[in-house]
Amino acid sequence: MSRNLNATGAYDADPAVVRFDDVSMRYGRAPETLKDLTFSLAPGSFHFVTGASGAGKTSLLKLLFLAARPSKGLLHLFGQDVATLPRSELPFLRRRIGVVYQEFKLLEHLSVFDNTALPLRIEGRKPDSYRNDVAELLAWVGLRNRMHVMPATLSGGEKQRLAIARAVVNRPEILLADEPTGNVDPEMAVRILKLFVELNRLGATVVFATHDQELVARSGMPSLHLEKGRLTPVAARS
Template structure:
């Protein structure tokens, strides 16, 4: 993958993720972690090579097919991208609303999800009044409300304290237990080591390790 005429940001990557697996994506700043998430999320196209998702090559999928594919993928962006003019409830419900759902059809499900992420008492609050950890959990709720098959998260614990980071990780682990494939890009090596989950480690755009932390290769 390259941006314009710049040198390749990602090159010679070859790996597969088992459905229902949990992986951390690690590497130094500028290694290509966010770019790889963009490829998986179909926000960018590879400059060459193949990208298989859900049993099909999506690297050259027509633009008209990409929104339906994206709806099967949840994303927690580093910038969170919450809509300030919508309440916490309406932010979380946005993917269902965009998909054509009616409030009376999803109201209970969204309320239960916000309760699950610890935001029951804040569901009518506006994003500007939420603490950093609350915003992170709201972004997670929005990413999973449509029950995606894959959840991607870009530095989801980068702006919260240790206690909140542990709580957020537990949310991801529980989602994984329910069958969602998880990929988390992070610089938090302590969290990666404690989790015991497999790692995709990239350096200078190349995959240099795919396996458990500390394993060779």
């Protein structure tokens, strides 16, 4: 994918927040898990990533979160070539990306409030600077009355909403979700989807991996479909 020269003779800034150019990925010496992916995502867009188990959805999200690097091709995030970034700069780039995992990855010894606030504490912020913001966010995801309890007392849907709150508390520019509705009933899945749609409306670029085709169809959002590691754009359904 080429860029155009502007009137000053320089290249225009890349408008895409994510750009894959002929990207492949493998684990060790194994066959390629992802093959020749070429696509871009505009800032503020919403895309599902669909495909059967083993198609490469999680591997694609790992590339986007910088938990893995391509074995071939060019990957640009926020206009930066990931391959040339020093490892020391990766944590700063990751702070612009939020991730919601299917298995939640909550810290059982921390309260709902403290789990949500953890990314802010890691950044070095003091509790007085974020206490009200965290409380408002938990109210927004429906956990206002649960913020002082421990994760073990939460239902599956509550744990997922807590995981979403933690992922977005520092207002990431990209929000990744790996099967976030896989452990909840259909009614809760729709509620969780609505949270992601609202976060997208607030400006986050959302990449939502799921095998739930009914949820995809219901949303009307575009999707990128993986089959045996190859990615094919799929038009939005009406």
